[in-house]
Amino acid sequence: MYGYALSRGIGQGNCVAELTKVLGLHAADIESTIQQLLKMGLLRELPNQEIAAVPPEEAVSRLVGPLEREVRARRTRIEETRSLLMSFLPVFEVSLAARQQPRPFELLEELSVVRAAIAELAAAAQEEILTAQPGGARQESILEEAAPRDEAALARGVRMRILYQHTARFSLGTTAYVERAQNGGAQVRTLDDYFPRFLIFDRKTAVLTVLGHPQAALLVREPNVVAFMIEMYERMWLTGDPYTADHGRRSEISDDLKQAIVRLLVKGMTDASIATRLGMSVRTCRRHIADLMTELGAQSRFQAGHLLAARETNPESRVECDL
Numbered sequence: 001m002y003g004y005a006l007s008r009g010i011g012q013g014n015c016v017a018e019l020t021k022v023l024g025l026h027a028a029d030i031e032s033t034i035q036q037l038l039k040m041g042l043l044r045e046l047p048n049q050e051i052a053a054v055p056p057e058e059a060v061s062r063l064v065g066p067l068e069r070e071v072r073a074r075r076t077r078i079e080e081t082r083s084l085l086m087s088f089l090p091v092f093e094v095s096l097a098a099r100q101q102p103r104p105f106e107l108l109e110e111l112s113v114v115r116a117a118i119a120e121l122a123a124a125a126q127e128e129i130l131t132a133q134p135g136g137a138r139q140e141s142i143l144e145e146a147a148p149r150d151e152a153a154l155a156r157g158v159r160m161r162i163l164y165q166h167t168a169r170f171s172l173g174t175t176a177y178v179e180r181a182q183n184g185g186a187q188v189r190t191l192d193d194y195f196p197r198f199l200i201f202d203r204k205t206a207v208l209t210v211l212g213h214p215q216a217a218l219l220v221r222e223p224n225v226v227a228f229m230i231e232m233y234e235r236m237w238l239t240g241d242p243y244t245a246d247h248g249r250r251s252e253i254s255d256d257l258k259q260a261i262v263r264l265l266v267k268g269m270t271d272a273s274i275a276t277r278l279g280m281s282v283r284t285c286r287r288h289i290a291d292l293m294t295e296l297g298a299q300s301r302f303q304a305g306h307l308l309a310a311r312e313t314n315p316e317s318r319v320e321c322d323l
Contacts, residue, residue: 001019001025001030001033002042002043002053004019004022004023005037005051005052005053006053009050009051009052009053010043010050010052034051038051041054041058041059041062041063042054042056102221103221104220104221104222105218105219105220105221105222106218106221107216107217107218107219108216108217108218108219109215109216110215111215111216114215115145117207117219118199118207119149121199121205121207122149122150122152122153122201123149123152123153124201125156125158125201125202126156126158126202127158127159127202127203128158128159128160128161128200128201129150129153129158129159129160129161129199129200129201129202130160130161130199130200130230130233131160131161131162131163131199132163132195132196132197132198132199132236133162133163133168134164134165134194134195134196134197134279135165135197135279136164136165136167136170136171136280137167137168137170137171137174138164138168138171140173143173143176143177146177147177147180147181150181151181151184154181154185154186155184159185160181160184160185160186160187161186161188161189161233161237162178162181162186162187162188162189163188163189163190163191163195163233163236163240164178164188164189164190164191164243165190165191165192165194165195165278165279166191166192166241166256166278166279167278167279167280168243169190169243182243188242188243189237189240189241190240190241191236191239191240192256192257192278193277193278194276194279196208196209197209198229200226200229200230200233203226203227203230204221204226205219205220205221205226206219206220206221206225206226206229207219207220257278257280257288258288258292260278261274261278261288261289261292262292264277265289265292265304271286271289274289289304
């Protein structure tokens with residue numbers, strides 16, 4: 001049909017019947033084809049009701065040109081929209097960095113979460129782990145959980161120091177754990193008095209118990225607070241005694257505990273408070289106090305406190321108590 005229109009044109013002189021005969025098409029196909037070529041721009045209606053063929057280049061210019069202009073306009077709009085949206089990227093990155101930066105203080109309120117955090121920090125430690133564990137003998141279940149974790153850290157070359165109270169020395173389970181840790185290179189010392197429970201990993205992150213919430217812990221990443229805790233640890237470490245299983249050394253530690261009981265008794269503390277502070281049972285504490293009162297010949301705690309206070313002010317008259 002396009003070739004016929006190029007050679008002869010389409011108009012009143014060549015009706016549909018003629019086109020049907022020449023092209024071998026049905027009348028309906030003739031009308032449909034003409035309309036399709038008109039739509040494509042390859043045919044054009046003239047004022048005299050004739051139809052002329054149009055060069056493909058002209059058809060492209062007339063039909064594709066507007067599409068190309070629309071495409072260019074859309075591309076310009078795309079770039080403008082992209083530029084507008086990407087202008088928010090700095091704000092997003094600042095916010096993302098703030099979200100990804102660890103918070104300086106994080107409260108962990110469930111024991112399972114606390115243990116998971118400690119396990120993760122211990123596994124990631126590369127240089128040093130400092131541990132302060134007051135309260136005397138530790139639970140065997142906790143020691144069983146801690147032993148493989150600590151041995152793995154020591155095997156990686158991580159330095160480890162552990163602080164206990166003197167009363168931990170009289171626990172077979174704690175002593176067995178200490179021996180395993182020391183075989184791996186850990187250093188362990190004990191103190192007579194109470195101290196806070198905390199752990200410090202690589203001098204960057206600390207885990208601190210929460211007062212009044214034994215199942216919770218505070219994760220501390222604030223550098224100044226961690227530095228303060230490290231300094232406090234170092235001071236405690238200097239006053240601690242190396243942990244040994246030697247019986248003679250145990251006797252010396254028992255003497256230190258005795259003196260600690262005397263000191264706290266003079267301050268007027270209750271049996272329960274003394275026991276908690278020294279990491280022993282109330283029953284053991286009361287037995288020591290009873291032995292002390294017997295040695296002093298005191299009939300009451302008040303009288304014992306008075307006699308002990310007199311010894312504190314007059315050291316020459318002080319007689320060591322053998323508990």
